[in-house]
């Protein structure tokens with residue numbers, strides 16, 4: 462799957478600490494055949510990706526639309542279409558499907574949420590049943606967007 466991680470309060474705290482398990486979970490996901498991307502409402506965050514040693518695991522770094530997601534992907538040239546997003550902002554998770562992660566605001570609140578994210582992705586990829594209360598399925602709009610992008614028609618134009 463193409464898995465997109467938000468930056469602020471998802472993998473990075475307000476006081477600039479990387480959430481526990483970020484590197485390990487990225488490495489395991491890549492090892493299991495997934496592609497990991499990093500995107501942010503603040504823009505293209507190569508500084509965070511390089512600064513915390515995430516670059517070897519990351520297939521792309523993008524600016525993240527905060528609304529109007531289908532057009533936003535085109536506007537910010539995000540490609541491929543996300544298949545699973547991890548974000549502390551619920552609306553984007555309800556659109557693309559993924560995991561609405563608990564906000565990681567301060568380093569003293571560091572936790573093992575990313576391990577839970579890994580387990581949910583692993584269960585989904587294995588065709589298993591996922592019933593975690595913070596997992597969200599893809600919206601019908603996003604399903605249509607993904608299908609169009611895979612067919613190479615219409616809405617995929619300009620995504621690359």
Ligand SMILES: [Mg+2]
Nearest residue numbers: 467469470549
């Ligand atoms: Mg965030």
